[in-house]
Each structure stands twice: as structure tokens, then as C-alpha cells.
Amino acid sequence: MTDIDNLNIGAYLVDKQKYEVREAPMPVIKNPDDVLIRIDYVGICGADQDMFLTGRFGIFDVDFPKIIGHEAAGTVVAIGPAVKNIKVGDKVALEPGVPCGKCEQCITGHYNLCAEVVFKGAPPVTGCNQRFVVHPAAWCFPLPGDMTTRLGSLMEPLAVGMHAANQGGVRLGDTVVINGAGTIGLCALAACRAKGATSLIVIDKSPVRLMKAEAIGAATINLNESDPIKKVAEITKGRGADVVIEASGNAIGFLNTAYYVRTGGCICCVGLGPKPIIEVDYQTLIYKEVTIKTVNRYCHDFPLCISALEADLLNTEGIITHEFPLEKIQEAYEFAINNKDIAIKTIISF
Ligand SMILES: [Zn+2]
Ligand SMILES: [Zn+2]
Structure with a gap:
């Protein structure tokens, strides 16, 4: 490493809608189980866009100046003395939420529901929009073979999509309707396909997003062109879908799921x-005696997604649509927010 490589640079959200890229404190390994990662790529999430736009995240205010960002991948440059699963030079995807490991949710295998989770990039916890990050080795997942850290930065939303497919109980031969073809909708689509769903229908109003869904193997319904309820009935010959995944967050979108789902779905x-x-x-x-399930992030899904990607079972073609260098992070956020019809996943390269 040269001196310039040793300098940590961070993207600070200094106020609503205002980024500043400047030197940041160099993170140091304090825990023997931690590793130091040189970050290569960080994706921009919907939550990040909300924090940028409004200075808020759920019920929390962003404590400016703040480094956010949680969809990160990079290369390990140093490891703590107790680290065994990872070595210097490994490419890794970071699972950003580190649960307590002791509470009822953690010990019963639902660590994504841990109330004590320390989640990188969710204020007040510092995030990954910086050149160097320290993270527990157990929550860093090595990327095999020639899998890139660029693709690694998609692992977090992909894990959400995989968890949605799992929560929905998608099985071989299923008909699945996915409402919303943003990053999460498309990641869920890829996951449902990998799990054996044979008829996939994606609903959205952006022609670019629908084109991406078609490329991953879905039939599509454009909300601006047809009535989605009639169209789903037509495609499924009146039966409805075994599983409906609501990935738009839209109130009417959720209301309509009752009409897309089959009886008992x-x-x-x-x-x-x-x-x-x-x-x-x-x-x-x-x-209809419908089962309703919900998704809060992911649980043990990073390794699953990496294996499925390695086996060429997950088609993520075209989900990352735009890339900006760190110096242009302000522009990147503005672009992602103002071009939702064409920008699916925008990522920052470090
Ligand atoms: Zn995210
Ligand atoms: Zn816990």
C-alpha cells in the first residue's frame, strides 16, 4: 500500500441533500475477531435516499455529519489475531447488521429481528461510504472465484429478495406475482426463479424496469397500459398466483395483492x-384463507445468495444500472432520486 492508499476518505452527509468528501479517521482493528476492508463499491439504497432527502431514517434523525451506506463490498487488507475464516486479499461482501447473539430472537435463529443489532449505516452507527471499514469477520462473506466486488455490493438487496422468496415459501412450479420492479422486486424475481417458480409475473409502470424483469424471465404488466387485476387473472387463467410478493411499498399495490393471490395462497x-x-x-x-408473511431484512441469506450466484442460478443481469466515483456521490444521489424510472441500482465506486 502506498501512503495515498492508506488515507481514509469518507463521504459525509453534512446536511439534508448535501455530501462532502473529505479525509476521515482511519478505522483500526480493536477486536481480535475484526477485519479491515478496503471498500470497492457501495450501493445506494432507498433508505439512504430517504436520509439524504429528509435527514431522517424511520423515527431517527440523522446526526450530521454522518457517513451512511450499508450495501458494501471490498478487499480485506488486515485481519485481527483471532480471525480464521478470512485472509488478507479476500474479496468480501459485508452483512451490515451485527446482532447481539444473546437475545431470544438471536438464539432462536431469527437474528434479523434482534433489537440490539448494530447496523452499519443506520444512524447513529457510522456506515460504509468510506474507503476503509472495520467489520467482524463473521459478518464478512468471501466472494468465490472471479465473482467481483461490484456484484458483491448487490449482495445485501439480493439477500432481501432471497428472504422474501423464502418467507413466501416459493416452490418448484409456483406461479409468483411480484408487484414493483425496483431493486428489491428484481432481486426477489431472481430468487423466485432460482427456487423453481415457473411462471413469474412482474407489475410496474416503468418500461425500463419491466424490460429488466423480462430479461430475468418474467411476463410483465405495465400499470399504465392495463388493469393489473384483470391481467393477472387472464395470465393465470383465473386461478391467481401461489405467492404474491409486494415490493413496491405502495398502498394500492398492497390492496391489490388480495386479488392477485390464489385461494389458499x-x-x-x-x-x-x-x-x-x-x-x-x-x-x-x-x-381466500390467505397466509400473510412479512420480511425484515434477511437471515442467513448471504451465503445462500453467494452459492446460488456461483452456481449461475441467480440472474442479476442489469440490476446495477449506474455507477459513479466517490467524488461524484452528490451527483449520484441526485441522479438516483430523480431518475427512478431508469436508475435501478446506482452504486458508488471507491
Ligand atoms: Zn439496502
Ligand atoms: Zn439479539
Whole structure:
């Protein structure tokens, strides 16, 4: 490493809608189980866009100046003395949330629901939009063979999509409707296909997003051109879908899932919109005896996604649409926010 490589540079969100790229404190390995990573790529998530736009994340205010970012991959440059699973030079994807390991949720295998989770990039915890990051080795997943860290930066949303497919109980031969073809919708689509769903229908209104869904193997419905309820009925010959994945976060989108799902089917909700309370067709859901599942991030899904990618079972073609260098992070966020119809996943290269 040269001196210039040893300098940590961070992208600080200094105020609403304002980034500043400048020198940041060099993170140091304090815990023997930690590793130091030279970050290569970080994806821009919907939550990051909200924090940039409004200075808020859920119920928390962003404590400016703040380094956010949680969809990260990079190369290991140093390891703590107790690290065994990772060596210097390994390419890794970072699972950003480190759970406590001691609570009821953690010990019963639902670590994604741990209330004590320390999640990189969720204020007040410092995130990954910086050149160097220290992270526990157990939450760094090596990328095999020629798998790139560029693809590695997609692992976090891919894990959400995989968890949605798992929560929905998608099985071989299933018909699946996915409402919303943003990053999470497309990642869920790839995961459902990998799990053996044979009829996949994706609903959105952006022709570019729908084109991406078609490239991954879905039939598509453009909301601006046809009535999605009639169209789903037509494609499924009146039966409806075994599983409906709601990935738009839109209130009407969720209401309509009751009409897409078959009697006895499952609705799996992963999209989270701004309205906490929304309308449902309770009567239809009762008569159809529908199972409703929800998704909060992911649980043991990073290794699954990496194996499936390595076996060429997950088609993520075209989900990363735009890339900006660190110096242009301000422009990158503005672009991602203002071009939602064409920008699916925008990433920052470090
Ligand atoms: Zn994310
Ligand atoms: Zn816990």
C-alpha cells in the first residue's frame, strides 16, 4: 500500500441533500475477531435516499455529519489475531447488521429481528461510504472465484429478495406475482426463479424496469397500459398466483395483492412505503384463507445468495444500472432520486 492508499476518505452527509468528501479517521482493528476492508463499491439504497432527502431514517434523525451506506463490498487488507475464516486479499461482501447473539430472537435463529443489532449505516452507527471499514469477520462473506466486488455490493438487496422468496415459501412450479420492479422486486424475481417458480409475473409502470424483469424471465404488466387485476387473472387463467410478493411499498399495490393471490395462497410483503397504516380487503383475504408473511431484512441469506450466484442460478443481469466515483456521490444521489424510472441500482465506486 502506498501512503495515498492508506488515507481514509469518507463521504459525509453534512446536511439534508448535501455530501462532502473529505479525509476521515482511519478505522483500526480493536477486536481480535475484526477485519479491515478496503471498500470497492457501495450501493445506494432507498433508505439512504430517504436520509439524504429528509435527514431522517424511520423515527431517527440523522446526526450530521454522518457517513451512511450499508450495501458494501471490498478487499480485506488486515485481519485481527483471532480471525480464521478470512485472509488478507479476500474479496468480501459485508452483512451490515451485527446482532447481539444473546437475545431470544438471536438464539432462536431469527437474528434479523434482534433489537440490539448494530447496523452499519443506520444512524447513529457510522456506515460504509468510506474507503476503509472495520467489520467482524463473521459478518464478512468471501466472494468465490472471479465473482467481483461490484456484484458483491448487490449482495445485501439480493439477500432481501432471497428472504422474501423464502418467507413466501416459493416452490418448484409456483406461479409468483411480484408487484414493483425496483431493486428489491428484481432481486426477489431472481430468487423466485432460482427456487423453481415457473411462471413469474412482474407489475410496474416503468418500461425500463419491466424490460429488466423480462430479461430475468418474467411476463410483465405495465400499470399504465392495463388493469393489473384483470391481467393477472387472464395470465393465470383465473386461478391467481401461489405467492404474491409486494415490493413496491405502495398502498394500492398492497390492496391489490388480495386479488392477485390464489385461494389458499401467500402474500409476502417486503416493500415499505411512507404510510404506516393502509387499507386491506379483509373480506377477500378471509374467504381466500390467505397466509400473510412479512420480511425484515434477511437471515442467513448471504451465503445462500453467494452459492446460488456461483452456481449461475441467480440472474442479476442489469440490476446495477449506474455507477459513479466517490467524488461524484452528490451527483449520484441526485441522479438516483430523480431518475427512478431508469436508475435501478446506482452504486458508488471507491
Ligand atoms: Zn439496502
Ligand atoms: Zn439479539
